[in-house]
Structures are given as C-alpha cells and as structure tokens.
Amino acid sequence: MADDEIILSELSDDELVLQMHDDLYDGLKEEIEEAVNLLIARGWAPYDALTKALVAGMTIVGADFRDGILFVPEVLLAANAMKGGMAILKPLLIATGAPRMGKMVIGTVKGDIHDIGKNLVGMMMEGAGFEVRDLGINNSVEKYLDALEAEKPDILGMSALLTTTMPYMKVVIDTMKERGMRDDYIVLVGGAPLNEEFSKAIGADAYCRDAAVAVETAKAYVARKHNRPNV
Amino acid sequence: MVTLDDDVLTEAGLPLVRAGRVLLLACGALAHEILALRQINGWDHLDLQCLPANLHLYPDRITAEVERVVRARRADYAGVFVLYADCGTGGLLQAKCKELGVEMLAGPHCYSFFEGNDLFLAKSETEFTAFYLTDFLVRQFDAFVWRPMGLDRHPDLRDMYFGNYTKLVYQAQTNDPALDAKAQDCAARLGLAYERRFTGYGDLAVEMARMAAV
Numbered sequence: 255m256a257d258d259e260i261i262l263s264e265l266s267d268d269e270l271v272l273q274m275h276d277d278l279y280d281g282l283k284e285e286i287e288e289a290v291n292l293l294i295a296r297g298w299a300p301y302d303a304l305t306k307a308l309v310a311g312m313t314i315v316g317a318d319f320r321d322g323i324l325f326v327p328e329v330l331l332a333a334n335a336m337k338g339g340m341a342i343l344k345p346l347l348i349a350t351g352a353p354r355m356g357k358m359v360i361g362t363v364k365g366d367i368h369d370i371g372k373n374l375v376g377m378m379m380e381g382a383g384f385e386v387r388d389l390g391i392n393n394s395v396e397k398y399l400d401a402l403e404a405e406k407p408d409i410l411g412m413s414a415l416l417t418t419t420m421p422y423m424k425v426v427i428d429t430m431k432e433r434g435m436r437d438d439y440i441v442l443v444g445g446a447p448l449n450e451e452f453s454k455a456i457g458a459d460a461y462c463r464d465a466a467v468a469v470e471t472a473k474a475y476v477a478r479k480h481n482r483p484n485v
Numbered sequence: 486m487v488t489l490d491d492d493v494l495t496e497a498g499l500p501l502v503r504a505g506r507v508l509l510l511a512c513g514a515l516a517h518e519i520l521a522l523r524q525i526n527g528w529d530h531l532d533l534q535c536l537p538a539n540l541h542l543y544p545d546r547i548t549a550e551v552e553r554v555v556r557a558r559r560a561d562y563a564g565v566f567v568l569y570a571d572c573g574t575g576g577l578l579q580a581k582c583k584e585l586g587v588e589m590l591a592g593p594h595c596y597s598f599f600e601g602n603d604l605f606l607a608k609s610e611t612e613f614t615a616f617y618l619t620d621f622l623v624r625q626f627d628a629f630v631w632r633p634m635g636l637d638r639h640p641d642l643r644d645m646y647f648g649n650y651t652k653l654v655y656q657a658q659t660n661d662p663a664l665d666a667k668a669q670d671c672a673a674r675l676g677l678a679y680e681r682r683f684t685g686y687g688d689l690a691v692e693m694a695r696m697a698a699v
Contacts, residue, residue: 325633325635326633326634326635327634327635327636327638327639327642328635330635330642330645331639331642334645365609365610365613366613367613367614367649367650368649369649370645370646391649392613416593417571417573417574417575417576417593417594418593418597418606418609419613420575446544446573447544447571447573447574447575448575449575449577451576451577452575452576
C-alpha cells in the first residue's frame with residue numbers, strides 16, 4: 255500500500271464528499287461506489303448523497319468541460335463513475351420518496367445513433383430529481399409521440415449530432431403542432447451542430463448546449479409551467 | 486510541386502503561395518485532393534490556402550476562421566471560394582458565406598461530397614450506422630479519432646463511442662493498398678466491420694471545375 259493512499263472510510267463526512275468530487279473528476283468508479291455506500295452506511299439520506307456528492311461533483315466536471323479544461327473522454331469517465339454511484343442510489347431514492355422535479359422523455363432523432371450527450375443529459379436530469387424515460391437512438395416521430403402519450407412528461411428532449419439529422423427535430427415539433435399538442439410540453443433540444451438560432455427556427459422552447467445547461471433550463475421552464483395561471 | 490505533410494495540414498494547414506487570380510480557402514483535410522485536381526486539370530490560376538484540418542475537432546471555430554481569411558484575402562483575388570461543406574457548423578458557415586458573398590461546397594461534410602451528395606443522401610436512411618474515413622483521415626486516424634477520443638489512454642471507452650456503429654466505410658479517393666490495409670486496421674481497432682468504397686473525388690471535382698471557370 256502506498257503511504258499516501260487515501261482510506262475513504264477514515265475520512266470525515268465533509269472530507270469524504272470533497273474526495274468524491276475529486277474521484278468523480280478523475281473518473282474513479284470503484285471509489286465512487288465505495289464512497290456512496292459509506293455515506294449510506296453513515297445514515298445519509300440517499301437524496302443528500304446524490305445532490306451533495308454526485309451532482310455537485312459532476313457540476314464541477316461540467317463547468318470545466320465548458321471552460322475547455324476537461325474534454326469528452328474525461329467527462330465520459332466521470333459520467334461512468336457517477337453512473338456507478340447512481341446505480342446504488344436509485345432504488346434507495348425510490349424507496350425514500352426523494353423530491354420530484356418533473357418528468358422528461360428524451361431520445362436521439364431518427365437516422366442518428368449518437369447518444370453520448372443524450373445519456374449525459376439523462377443522467378444529470380435524474381440527478382437533479384427528474385424522472386427520465388430514455389427512448390434511445392434513431393427515434394421516429396411516431397415513437398416520440400407515442401412516448402409523450404404514454405408517459406405524460408413535462409419535457410420532451412431531442413438530441414442530434416449530425417447536420418443531416420437535426421432537421422428531423424422540426425418534423426417532430428411540426429407534427430406536435432398539427433395534433434394540437436405542442437403547447438402541452440416543454441421542448442428542449444441539443445447536440446453539437448445545434449445553436450440558438452436553429453432552436454428558435456424549428457419552434458423548440460430552448461437550446462441546451464450541455465448537460466448542466468439542460469438541467470438549469472429544465473428547472474426554470476418547469477417552475478414557469480407550474481406557476482402558469484390556469485386559463 | 487508542393488510537398489504536403491499530413492501532420493502540418495492537421496495542426497497548421499497550408500500557407501498561401503500567391504500566383505493565381507482565384508483563391509480556394511479549404512480545410513487542410515482536402516489539400517491532397519485539391520492539389521491533385523489542380524495538377525490533373527492544369528488549373529494554375531487557382532491558389533490554395535488551407536486552414537488546419539483539426540478545426541474539425543472544434544467545429545464552432547470554423548466559421549470565424551473562414552471569415553477572418555476571406556476578409557483578409559478577398560481584395561487580392563478576382564474570386565474566392567470556400568472549400569468546406571457545412572462540417573458541423575449547423576448552417577452558420579453557410580450563412581456567413583452568404584453574408585460575405587462567397588460560395589462554399591454543397592452538402593453536410595466531405596463524406597457526402599466525396600461520395601456525391603445525392604448518392605450519400607439516398608443512402609442515409611440505410612447507412613446511418615456507418616463510420617466514414619477518407620484517405621486523409623485514414624492516414625491521420627490517430628490524430629483525429631484515437632487520441633482526441635482518449636482511446637489511447639482509455640481504450641475501455643471505445644464501446645461508449647462506437648457501440649451503436651456497425652461498420653467502417655473507407656471512402657477511397659485513390660487506389661492505395663497501403664491505405665486499404667491501414668483502414669482495415671482502423672476498423673479492427675474500433676471493433677467494426679470493414680468496407681472499402683472507391684469514390685474518387687466525387688462532387689469536389691465537379692465543384693472545382695465550376696470554380697476554375699471563373
């Protein structure tokens with residue numbers, strides 16, 4: 255054993271949480287799983303472990319990604335580590351009735367198989383207290399609309415990585431308009447080639463440039479939706 | 486005859502050597518093909534300047550770089566053409582070129598115009614699980630794919646990136662057995678099936694002929 259090796263079980267709660275932020279940053283999945291189990295064993299509420307340790311840690315990762323300090327591989331490793339912690343917490347969160355922010359249906363559009371960004375958004379939304387129904391990749395308009403019908407979410411999230419597939423988002427939104435259901439949902443879009451102008455042009459509510467922005471945007475829109483007077 | 490170094494094309498691009506009256510401002514990944522077409526057709530009035538090919542790793546920077554060079558050079562030339570397709574700029578490059586009054590290549594990216602935009606579009610419904618490489622990208626596979634994706638340091642990430650792909654299509658601009666072998670190796674490293682498809686220069690040759698006529 256190296257002299258400077260950190261024994262997680264010997265750390266105080268505050269030290270452990272800070273260490274988890276570091277371990278998330280370094281993508282250390284096994285350490286995160288061990289630390290989550292330690293927090294739970296010490297009587298932490300699963301929701302606190304999720305928000306104060308995992309979500310706060312991933313927020314640092316997200317900020318450094320946005321600032322060009324971290325790159326996609328490091329973010330993926332961090333996400334993988336968070337996923338390990340989430341897998342432990344998820345059943346506990348359900349059992350303890352953690353706060354619910356709202357519900358989101360999310361998927362990559364038809365003809366597009368890229369799901370890294372979408373998966374990150376889904377995970378961070380779950381971490382923020384949203385229930386997420388992930389439709390996966392290559393989703394037709396019918397699949398999106400069926401999911402909206404079945405799940406009754408607050409938010410529809412659509413993702414595309416390709417210039418050739420991003421116009422399909424408009425097909426989905428136009429179909430929602432035709433069926434008189436567009437205004438029943440908050441529509442958030444994201445993906446590398448997208449931008450604000452595109453989002454406005456297709457009639458989405460907002461463009462989210464990364465997972466952290468998606469979470470903040472979703473929270474703001476859901477709060478606004480819930481505060482809307484019934485007319 | 487210009488000697489090209491792929492690492493330099495990736496990192497720094499190709500500097501302008503002024504000789505002609507029409508400027509082609511291109512992606513460094515196209516330098517070999519553009520110069521080959523220029524030589525084959527005797528288009529000596531076409532000058533070439535290339536931006537670093539690795540701008541594709543940050544597509545949001547392409548539009549500003551193209552604008553900077555077009556504005557700096559346009560007064561010196563009878564015509565300026567931008568040899569980029571959309572290249573992940575989400576329509577921003579096209580809008581900027583329109584504003585600047587310069588033409589660019591049609592299509593979403595080089596995979597499309599090398600194959601021919603119409604043909605590529607027709608295949609898009611059935612071939613969206615293909616990962617494409619061109620001659621340049623086969624030669625620069627490590628610089629454009631392996632290292633930027635962190636696969637040299639974290640090979641376990643491979644399936645997170647490529648798990649939804651089914652095959653690697655090598656779009657060959659030239660007949661080069663060594664590149665074919667290297668492309669096969671790229672496919673094996675990514676865990677994908679392999680297909681070689683000769684495209685030649687595709688729509689690039691057609692577009693350059695149009696530009697040369699100015």
